[in-house]
Amino acid sequence: MQATPRTADQLRKLTSAILQAGGSAAAEADLVADHLVQANLAGHDSHGVGMVPSYIRQLKAGLVIPNTRAKVVKDDGAVLMFDGGRGYGRCVAGEAMEAAIARCRQTGVVAVTLANAAHIGRVGAYGEMASAAGLVSLHFVNVTDHRALVAPFRGTDARFVTNPVCIAIPGTDRQPPLLLDMATSAIAMGKVRVAKNEGHLVPEGILIDENGKPTRDPNVMYREPSGALQTFGGHKGYALAVVTELLAGALSGGPTIQPGNVRKGGTINNMFAVALDPARLAGVDWLRREIDGFVDYLKGSPPADPSAPVLVPGDPERRARQERGRSGIEVDATTWEEILQAAEAVGISREKATALAS
Numbered sequence: 001m002q003a004t005p006r007t008a009d010q011l012r013k014l015t016s017a018i019l020q021a022g023g024s025a026a027a028e029a030d031l032v033a034d035h036l037v038q039a040n041l042a043g044h045d046s047h048g049v050g051m052v053p054s055y056i057r058q059l060k061a062g063l064v065i066p067n068t069r070a071k072v073v074k075d076d077g078a079v080l081m082f083d084g085g086r087g088y089g090r091c092v093a094g095e096a097m098e099a100a101i102a103r104c105r106q107t108g109v110v111a112v113t114l115a116n117a118a119h120i121g122r123v124g125a126y127g128e129m130a131s132a133a134g135l136v137s138l139h140f141v142n143v144t145d146h147r148a149l150v151a152p153f154r155g156t157d158a159r160f161v162t163n164p165v166c167i168a169i170p171g172t173d174r175q176p177p178l179l180l181d182m183a184t185s186a187i188a189m190g191k192v193r194v195a196k197n198e199g200h201l202v203p204e205g206i207l208i209d210e211n212g213k214p215t216r217d218p219n220v221m222y223r224e225p226s227g228a229l230q231t232f233g234g235h236k237g238y239a240l241a242v243v244t245e246l247l248a249g250a251l252s253g254g255p256t257i258q259p260g261n262v263r264k265g266g267t268i269n270n271m272f273a274v275a276l277d278p279a280r281l282a283g284v285d286w287l288r289r290e291i292d293g294f295v296d297y298l299k300g301s302p303p304a305d306p307s308a309p310v311l312v313p314g315d316p317e318r319r320a321r322q323e324r325g326r327s328g329i330e331v332d333a334t335t336w337e338e339i340l341q342a343a344e345a346v347g348i349s350r351e352k353a354t355a356l357a358s
């Protein structure tokens with residue numbers, strides 16, 4: 001289907017207007033809108049403005065509560081616990097990370113948890129907050145309140161969600177920050193949505209159908225009984241997803257997805273994160289020396305395909321930002337229609353919505 005490129009500013013303006021019409025204060029709407037657009041710019045359309053319809057559906061169902069601040073549950077030195085109260089994830093997770101970063105300046109290391117946040121989006125955004133402050137951070141996130149989407153290794157049906165992991169390391173004078181930020185499923189669920197909306201098949205090894213058989217058809221995730229995503233890297237991705245579920249869902253006091261916990265149908269993220277100050281370990285100079293030396297060494301490997309050089313985590317997103325900053329963000333026709341319907345659901349006519357994004 002036809003995709004229309006839009007600028008980041010157009011998408012920000014429209015998204016912010018929809019969220020404000022849904023009850024968010026302007027600052028909240030702008031923050032969430034920018035977060036979604038930044039995901040598009042980074043090349044992760046799965047976590048971009050295509051999430052707006054889901055956010056508005058959940059808002060209408062009372063599963064997302066606008067203008068909610070993160071509530072401190074525990075403040076105990078190097079341990080901070082927050083409850084997100086179903087607030088927009090970017091806002092409450094941002095507050096939890098800001099508090100962790102400030103505390104880390106005193107304690108050198110902080111373990112922070114956030115329970116019960118509405119979808120926090122691209123987890124890399126929180127890693128980037130830590131790197132910008134010169135800190136290393138590790139983030140483990142689970143997803144609850146939601147139907148299961150990912151099958152356990154050797155299983156045939158979905159039992160958990162896409163449990164992302166992020167590890168961020170600050171950059172040097174030469175090397176931008178390194179950012180590992182990935183779902184533990186073979187691809188993020190939003191990428192299945194994008195494939196469905198664009199009418200594409202997904203690559204092999206990503207999905208199974210309702211009978212547990214491999215398939216490339218993204219529609220298996222949108223019917224009942226449903227298919228399931230598989231974890232990345234077979235048993236290893238599965239093992240990482242299991243511990244991520246427990247770190248994020250059990251340590252935070254937010255639940256894991258086990259059936260003893262209520263599912264209302266929202267997208268709740270719980271996060272366990274650690275921020276640490278490299279100055280308190282082997283030191284910043286040593287870290288920088290080793291980053292530069294190691295990254296140079298990696299990138300010196302002759303590429304198997306000369307048009308695809310060796311990269312490090314964070315490079316693809318930086319490249320996408322440059323490219324999409326120039327050429328715009330393509331929004332496929334199905335996603336665009338869903339966004340217009342979300343606008344209408346909060347009282348913005350499609351003509352006005354289209355004008356906001358023009």
Ligand code: NAD
Pocket residue numbers: 044046047119120121122123124141142143162163164166179180181182183184186187188189191269310311312313314315316317
């Ligand atoms: P992905 O597979 O595109 O990329 C994952 C990581 O691999 C990135 O850190 C990237 O820099 C790195 N990478 C890619 N190509 C590389 C290369 N050639 N060399 C070195 N490193 C390379 O990401 P994904 O798994 O589809 O996840 C997409 C986004 O979805 C992430 O931002 C994640 O936080 C988000 N997500 C969020 C939730 C949630 O519930 N909030 C759930 C799942 C995923």
